[in-house]
Amino acid sequence: MALDRKTTEQMARLARLRLDPEQAADVAEDLSRILDMIDRIEEVDTAGVEPLAHPLHLAQPLRPDEVINAPDRDRLQQSAPDVLEGYFRVPRSVE
Amino acid sequence: MEFEPVIGLEVHAQLATSSKLFCGCSTRYGAEANTQTCPVCLGMPGSLPVLNREAVRMAVMMGQAVEAEVRGRSVFARKNYFYPDLPKGYQISQYELPVIEHGRLRIEPDEGAPKLIGITRIHMEEDAGKSLHEGFGEGVTAIDLNRTGTPLIEIVSEPDMRSPAEAVAYLKKLHSMVRYLEICDGNMQEGSFRCDANVSIRPAGREEFGTRTELKNLNSFRNVERAIHYEMARQQEVIEDGGHVFQETRLWDADAGHTRSMRSKEEANDYRYFPDPDLLPLEVSETLVDEARSSLPELPDAKRERFMEAYGLKDYDASVLTTSRELADYYERVVATGADPKLAANWTMVELLGALNKDGTEITESPISAEDLGRLVQRIEDETISGKIAKQVFEPMYAEGADPDTIIEREGLKQITDTSAIEATVEEVIAENEAQVQQYLDGKEKVLGYFVGQVMKKTGGKANPQQVNQVVKERLDAKKG
Ligand SMILES: [Zn+2]
Numbered sequence: 370m371a372l373d374r375k376t377t378e379q380m381a382r383l384a385r386l387r388l389d390p391e392q393a394a395d396v397a398e399d400l401s402r403i404l405d406m407i408d409r410i411e412e413v414d415t416a417g418v419e420p421l422a423h424p425l426h427l428a429q430p431l432r433p434d435e436v437i438n439a440p441d442r443d444r445l446q447q448s449a450p451d452v453l454e455g456y457f458r459v460p461r462s463v464e
Numbered sequence: 465m466e467f468e469p470v471i472g473l474e475v476h477a478q479l480a481t482s483s484k485l486f487c488g489c490s491t492r493y494g495a496e497a498n499t500q501t502c503p504v505c506l507g508m509p510g511s512l513p514v515l516n517r518e519a520v521r522m523a524v525m526m527g528q529a530v531e532a533e534v535r536g537r538s539v540f541a542r543k544n545y546f547y548p549d550l551p552k553g554y555q556i557s558q559y560e561l562p563v564i565e566h567g568r569l570r571i572e573p574d575e576g577a578p579k580l581i582g583i584t585r586i587h588m589e590e591d592a593g594k595s596l597h598e599g600f601g602e603g604v605t606a607i608d609l610n611r612t613g614t615p616l617i618e619i620v621s622e623p624d625m626r627s628p629a630e631a632v633a634y635l636k637k638l639h640s641m642v643r644y645l646e647i648c649d650g651n652m653q654e655g656s657f658r659c660d661a662n663v664s665i666r667p668a669g670r671e672e673f674g675t676r677t678e679l680k681n682l683n684s685f686r687n688v689e690r691a692i693h694y695e696m697a698r699q700q701e702v703i704e705d706g707g708h709v710f711q712e713t714r715l716w717d718a719d720a721g722h723t724r725s726m727r728s729k730e731e732a733n734d735y736r737y738f739p740d741p742d743l744l745p746l747e748v749s750e751t752l753v754d755e756a757r758s759s760l761p762e763l764p765d766a767k768r769e770r771f772m773e774a775y776g777l778k779d780y781d782a783s784v785l786t787t788s789r790e791l792a793d794y795y796e797r798v799v800a801t802g803a804d805p806k807l808a809a810n811w812t813m814v815e816l817l818g819a820l821n822k823d824g825t826e827i828t829e830s831p832i833s834a835e836d837l838g839r840l841v842q843r844i845e846d847e848t849i850s851g852k853i854a855k856q857v858f859e860p861m862y863a864e865g866a867d868p869d870t871i872i873e874r875e876g877l878k879q880i881t882d883t884s885a886i887e888a889t890v891e892e893v894i895a896e897n898e899a900q901v902q903q904y905l906d907g908k909e910k911v912l913g914y915f916v917g918q919v920m921k922k923t924g925g926k927a928n929p930q931q932v933n934q935v936v937k938e939r940l941d942a943k944k945g
Contacts, residue, residue: 383544383734385546422539422561422739423739423741423743423744425744427744428744428745429515429743429746430514431514431515431516431517431520432488432514432515433517433518434482434517434518434519435482435483435488436482436489436490437488438487438488438500438502440499440500441501441502442498442499442501445498445501445502445503445506446498453601454497455496455497455499456497456596456600456606456608457498457606457607457609458606458607459604459605459606460603460604460605461597461603462547462595462597462605463605
C-alpha cells in the first residue's frame with residue numbers, strides 16, 4: 370500500500386516533525402514498505418486467536434498506594450531550559 | 465418544528481488515592497508548583513510506570529456501584545497529542561479494552577419520571593498538568609506538573625438523556641455516588657470532578673441522531689444546564705436557517721453565556737491510540753473484586769428505600785436526605801436520639817438545610833449537632849414547646865450552637881400546659897370581648913378561632929394550642945346555658 374504525500378504530511382504534522390520534500394518522499398517510501406508488511410501479516414488466518422496487547426504473558430504488577438517520592442524540584446528541573454518560581458516556562462500555548 | 469435534544473456525558477473523576485497512578489508522587493492539591501513530580505510523571509526517558517493498586521480498587525468499586533461488568537483483563541493505551549502540560553507527548557488511558565463496561569444509573573430528574581441511564585464504559589487514565597497563561601510574562605505559559613499522573617476514571621454515559629434537567633440529575637447522582645464511595649472528593653471548583661457534554665438535537669419523533677458537538681469547561685451543575693440549553697438553541701437556529709451543525713468541540717464561556725468553537729482542538733483529534741508497551745495488561749483478580757465489593761457502602765438508592773421503609777418517609781424526602789452520605793448520617797443520628805423520624809426529617813430538611821444553604825455551609829459544619837436537633841424535636845413531641853415556638857428556639861441554637869433546653873429555659877419559652885393558667889387567660893379574653901361572645905352565641909362558630917388567637921397572643925405563643933382550643937370551647941359553650 371503506497372502512502373500518498375498528503376497522508377505523509379499529516380503524519381509528520383501530528384508527530385511534530387518537519388520534513389523537506391525530499392525527506393517526505395523517503396519517509397513515504399519507508400512507511401509504505403511497513404504497511405505492505407502489515408498487509409502480509411493480515412493475510413494470516415487469525416480466527417480464534419486472542420488479540421495480543423503485549424508480547425509477554427504476564428499481568429501488570431500493582432504497587433501499594435504510598436507516597437515515596439520526596440520533593441526534588443531543583444534536581445528535576447536542571448535540564449529544563451527556562452524555569453521561573455518553580456514553574457516550567459514555555460511559549461504561550463493558547464491564542 | 466419541535467426538537468428534542470440527545471445528550472451524553474463524559475465525567476472525569478479524580479480518584480482520592482494518596483499517590484499518583486503510575487508513580488509514588490503525592491496527589492495533594494495546592495502544593496508549591498512542581499514539588500510533587502518525579503522522572504516518571506515528568507516523562508523522563510528510561511522511567512517506567514507501575515500501576516497503583518488502590519486506583520484499580522476504586523475504579524472497580526465505581527463499576528460495582530453502577531451494576532457494570534468488570535473486565536478480568538484490560539489494556540492501557542497511549543493517547544498521543546502534544547501539549548505543554550502533557551510531558552510525555554501522550555496520556556496513558558484505556559481505549560479498546562476498558563476496565564469497566566455496561567453499567568446503569570437510576571436518576572430522579574426535577575422534571576419528569578425516574579429513568580435508567582446507561583453507562584457505556586468506565587476507564588482509568590492519568591490527569592495532565594496545569595497551564596497558567598497569565599502573570600509569567602508576555603507570550604509565556606507557565607507549567608505546573610503536580611497534577612500530572614493523578615489517577616482519573618472517565619465515566620462515559622450512553623446518549624440517553626433527553627433534557628438538560630436529566631443531564632443535571634445524572635451528574636448529581638454520579639457526584640453523590642463517588643462521594644458515597646469515598647473514591648473522589650467531588651470538588652468541581654478544584655477540578656476533581658469534571659464534565660463534558662455531547663449534545664445533538666433532532667426533530668421530535670425521529671429515530672436518527674443529529675450531528676453532535678462536544679461541550680467543554682462545564683465546571684458546575686448550573687453551567688451544565690445553561691450550556692446545554694444554549695447549545696440546543698444554537699443548533700436549532702443553525703438548522704432552521706438551513707445550515708448544518710458541524711461536529712466540533714465547543715468551549716462554554718460562563719461569563720458570556722455562550723459556547724464557542726475551539727478550532728485549535730480539531731487537528732489534535734487524531735490521537736493514534738495504541739497499547740502502551742510499558743504496561744502489561746491489567747488483570748483484576750477475584751481477590752481485588754471481592755475486596756472492592758466488601759468495601760461498598762450502602763448506596764443512595766438502597767438507603768433511600770430503607771429510609772422510606774424504616775422511617776415512613778415519602779420518596780422525595782428520602783431522596784433529599786440521601787443526597788450525601790454525610791446528610792443521611794446526620795439524619796440518622798437525629799432519629800437515634802429517639803426523635804420522631806418524620807418530624808426529624810422535616811426539621812433536618814426544612815429548617816436546618818434551609819439555614820445551611822443560606823450560609824453556604826456544609827452539613828458536616830452544621831452549628832447544630834444532630835443530638836441537639838434531636839432533642840429539639842423531642843421537646844415538640846413531649847409538648848414542652850409548640851412547633852411554632854420551636855422555630856424561635858432553633859434560631860439561637862443555630863447562631864450560638866447552644867442546646868435547646870438551655871434556650872427554652874433562658875428565653876422562658878416553655879409551653880404552658882398548666883390548665884388553671886390557661887383557664888385564667890381564657891376567662892380574661894372572654895371578659896374583654898363581649899361582642900365576639902355574642903356572635904358565638906348567635907351561632908357564628910368561626911369566632912372560636914379569634915378567641916384562641918387572642919389567648920395565644922397573651923401567652924406569647926406558649927400556651928398549648930390544643931388545650932386552649934378545648935378550654936375556649938368549653939367556656940363559651942357553658943354560656944349558651
Ligand atoms: Zn511522579
